[in-house]
Amino acid sequence: MKQRIIEELKRIEAQHDVKVLYAVESGSRAWGFPSSDSDYDVRFLYVPKKEWYFSIEPHRDVIEEPIHDMLDISGWELRKALRLFKKSNPPLLEWLSSEMIYYEAFSAAEKLRKLKTRAFSPEAGIHHYLNMAKRNEKTELRGGEVKIKKYFYVLRPLLACRWIETFSSVPPMSFPVLADALLTDESLISEINSLLTRKKSGQELAPEPKNTIIHAFIEEEIERIGLYAKTIKTPKSDITEELNQLLIQTVEEAWEQKDGN
Known part of the structure; x- marks a missing residue:
């Protein structure tokens, strides 16, 4: 199934003109209590070309595939993900902690894992x-x-x-x-x-x-x-500038290849 998931992610890359950075299992299979007929709940992060970020028109920042053949696949654009990461978004932090990684490319996910402790609230x-x-x-x-x-x-x-x-x-x-x-x-x-x-x-x-x-x-x-x-109150680091740099560096890294792959 992992190879089939990777093939689906490559199809999504070609169809939407994006680069997938990271894809994991996020449902009952990752939680440790799947049934025999459980779907594969695949969640991924992706980055469009830099021109996407300079358009004056708003763009959709999620990709959602219809559920089919036990595959439930959807993804978040990187800037959206970084905004949520800064807010200590629990699902995103879970994805970065998942032991069921289907695909990882470039350095963004590893950089986020290193920042995870500081982002966590x-x-x-x-x-x-x-x-x-x-x-x-x-x-x-x-x-x-x-x-x-x-x-x-x-x-x-x-x-x-x-x-x-x-x-x-x-x-x-x-x-x-x-x-x-x-x-x-x-x-x-x-x-x-x-x-x-x-x-x-x-x-x-x-x-x-x-x-x-x-x-x-x-x-x-x-x-x-x-x-x-009601009693918990914890301080949190401001990692805005580091996330800004991560976004810029990832766009450059993902699209710097000259052959268009």
Whole structure:
């Protein structure tokens, strides 16, 4: 599949006249709990030619491909990505932390990884993941019965919050890594591992009675982290000029080749 993804990225480059800088898995496969029929959620960064940046007309700064044959591919233009990076955008920071890299060209991604610690805001991260957990809990876990897969869309952001609280760093994407580092309650771990095994085997769509142990943990953790979020306040470096230089250097680097490749 990796080779097919690279071929799709090359097609996108030719179709849109851009250079892809970096492409990773961003969904359940990177999170560590894919099902047999999970899509490949590919997210990429790209840079257009320098003329794109000097036009007086606004340009679309995302590329979104129709989902087909288990491939969900979309990308952000580099300037858009850098603006979000400066704001400590959690999805982008996750992409830069992904262990499932499909493609990397030029030096932009490595430079961003080196700046990641300075860009990261624990405050922004906590609020992002807490809001995600609360939203998913409200929409997916409040009925009489619950689908297995929906638990993980609440548990993962809650563990990301706990990671930030504990380590003050960008949370890893992998749910098993988060769980291994942060959970100590044996009964909770056993219930989560059981659901994880069943999800991976495809038993994820049929509604079933709530898991009382997991629900109790979710309710307590949402309340606890909500109180913690009100106290957190962290300073952040101003990396604007470094990101400006990174943008200029990347455009030059990506398009300096004389043969047009």
